[in-house]
Amino acid sequence: MRYGSRLIVQLDLLEYNYREIKKHFPDQQVLFMVKADAYGHGLVPISRFAHLELGIKEFGTASLGEALKLREELPKEAFDIYVFSDIQVDLELHRDVYLNRRIIPVLTNFNDLEIILNSSDFKYFPLCLKFNTGMNRLGFFYDKVQEVIDLLKKKGRHEIEHLMTHYSSSSLSMSGNKRNTEQAQRFQEIKEMITQQGITIKKTSIANSGSIEQNSGHSETHIRPGLIMYGPSSLLPKMREDSLVQTKVISQLESYVIDVFPITKGTPIGYGATPCPDNGQIVIMALGYGDGFSTNYQNVQFEINGVMGKIVGRVNMDMSQVLVPSDLKIKRGDPIIVWNHERDSLARFCEQTNTIPYEVLCRITPRVPRIYQLK
Ligand SMILES: Cc1ncc(COP(=O)(O)O)c(C=O)c1O
Missing domain, CATH: 2.40.37.10 (Lyase, Ornithine Decarboxylase; Chain A, domain 1)
Incomplete structure (x- = not known):
């Protein structure tokens, strides 16, 4: 451990950044991304402050291990934790953890969705689905919406807890960049198709830091900031001055x-x-x-x-x-x-x-x- 070198983390600046963001997104809940040890700032202290002092109720991690650490260190707090990438619901041990520790895996493919839908233990477990609208990383392909809907209906599931997608290029213009406008458009189409066929969607989110900084994401119930909460801008240098939120580096x-x-x-x-x-x-x-x-x-x-x-x-x-x-x-x-x-x-x-x-x-x-x- 270092003695003289250290990373000072000013929690009041985390609060400042959060309030700055909320000024522009008063109607959206924040699902705060705290993966990778809260972007290097310390998973538990950052999440504890965010929950107890800022009232944030939803946190995003990348792996089940991160989520479990958060749950174990703050066992009494009633917040939701999502796992975004290595969810491994095919492993029974992992499924037990999701069930018993109130941790929500973000489902991104048919294999995992079927495992959850076929398990009676998960009959009342909240379904969180992420669609690939153009990022081409994880997510149900946007042209497979109907198959997702059919599968949910076949299994008697009529509610999605949280529907998401993720931008690939939000550091570029949200209104002028074709990839961004296309992804936004596809997400709206996915939502419409799902709701028109009688499936309720409780929560939706699309906006990460770059889009939040450009005031985009108001059609959803949630925003999912990571970097901007810690202060740095996610925008390209030439766009930074126009950033909606002038945050401070915590x-x-x-x-x-x-x-x-x-x-x-x-x-x-x-x-x-x-x-x-x-x-x-x-x-x-x-x-x-x-x-x-x-x-x-x-x-x-x-x-x-x-x-x-x-x-x-x-x-x-x-x-x-x-x-x-x-x-x-x-x-x-x-x-x-x-x-x-x-x-x-x-x-x-x-x-x-x-x-x-x-x-x-x-x-x-x-x-x-x-x-x-x-x-
Ligand atoms: C699914 C998802 N949502 C939100 C975020 C937050 O992104 P940012 O840190 O750019 O705000 C990330 C980060 O990579 C992510 O993977």
Whole structure:
């Protein structure tokens, strides 16, 4: 476990983000995506706060293990937990867990649907179905709606608890991008076909962060935000200013100076002996790939004591080298903030890494303690 490096998670900013979103979606319930350890922020503390302080009643996980952990850590709380991807309802042990721990698998194919419909134990269990309207990942193909309806009717099921689909491209324009308009249109058609044939749908959802940021998703009972709740925008950089919700990044990645020394251009640095690109000082920072600070972060620049520092040489397991100007006053033990709560700070960092904020956040390993604060 790290001692000096840590991820500060400000829960009041989670509340701020939630309230910002709800201002624009007053009629929708939030199904909060907390998979992958709440996008790296800590599944249990984040969900506990979201439920007890914000009143969120539905949570989305990716795997049964995540869902079970949430249920076991917060056994008294009456919220619903959905499992979105590896549901494995073909395993009897898993089916028992769904039944006994009030965890809802999101069904996405006929094989799993038949298993549930054929089991008398699941006769009154809420059915949650996800359709593939163009994402082409998991989901009943949109042109198989009639087969789904026929199967439900044959098995005497006349109610769907939650009907969903998922956008593939909501970081692009919701109104101008053909894939988005097509997916939205197909979902409306699916809903109509199902209800017209006498099957009640209690809840529906389609909107993830990108669509929420574009004020899209109002035709449904629920929205399903993940990233935007944690602060970063999911939109392409050029669209971000127009984002409906100007959220704050709930995390701040903090580290400190293990050591600092002057260096001249060309001096080899660390593993692989990368020549230093300039004169200056090398700051040895207490974050490495063992903390999820990837070797891909070589050459990334970020602000350090008010000037730009650059990660030089290969990132090590336990530390990395940051080149800063010779005249910067910096000494052993000084704190370093890699990104702060302003959206631009994390966005600038992520853009240089050629990856997405989702990945940068999820990557932070358990070695980095998450420190929860309320201001
Ligand atoms: C089915 C589903 N719904 C909602 C989300 C939330 O997406 P985002 O984090 O972009 O809001 C995800 C995340 O991947 C998802 O898989």
